[in-house]
Amino acid sequence: MKRPRLVASDLDGTLLAPDGTVSPRTAAAWSRLPALGIESVLVTARPPRWLHPLQDIVGAHGLAICANGAFVYDVSGRTLLQSQGIERSLVCELVAELRAELPGVGFAAELADGLHMEHEYPDLHSQWVPADAVRAPMDDLADTAVVGKLLARSMQVPEQWFLDRVAELVGDRAVVSYSGAGGLAEIAAAGVTKASALARWCAARGIDAADVWAFGDMPNDLPMLRWAGTSYAMANAHPDVRAAAGHVCPSNADDGVAQVLEGLGDG
DSSP: OOSSSSEEEOIIIIOOOOSOOOHHHHHHHHHHHGGGGGEEEOOOOOOOGGGGGGGGSSOOTEEEEGGTTTTETTTTTHHHHHHHOBBBHHHHHHHHHHHHHTTTEEEEEEEETTTEOOTTSOOOOOOGTTTTOOHHHHHHGOOOOOOEEEEEEOSOOOOOHHHHHHHHHHHHGEEOOOOOSSTOOOEEEOSSSSHHHHHHOOOOOOOHHHHHHEEEEEEGGGHHHHHEEEEEEETTSOOOHHSSSSSSEOGGTTHHHHHHHHHOOOO
């Protein structure tokens, strides 16, 4: 198999161990890529602030693609470099329509500069909610707010029904993704996916899709896996991801990404 020029990986359920840490084996395999002349980039649904504990594996460039492609973030510099947000008017429109159709739905917004969440939003990751998070109705979003992801969740209906219904109601006005977080619908601006952001990243470096290896585990990784010349689903991946990927590697619990990268050798 042709050696890649760039390796792109999702984080949770993919590069990271089940407890959310980077194992020594994975850290060694990932950090070895520059010595092989191979670039790397993390492509994650996580918002920028969730990358800070992983600064050591970001790479010499210090950057990560976050929020399913909405943000490019300088992790070490704590600086947002690029953003593709949802227009505030569309956010308000979608919130009103989804609220009218979906029982018990609550909303939050991952912004370029923090988190805005309604009191009704089911908080699935309380340990990651920053102390300065704004807790207020979505109508109170500032006019200048850059919304990378609109998050929607209801605890009153089955998860899959909820996700399917959100996608149906949103239609082509935005992109609805699912990264495995408790039935959470993650809504980005139209055209914004991990694939679109990774394609821009590679174009800026003169790297063709054919020269990219990509790893993922959940449906929000599908656009990236379909775009990359070589795609790997984790053994623990969602069935749709395993079916779509060109290869299946061992699970994240077994350092699957590291096992593949170790096979690159030194030549």
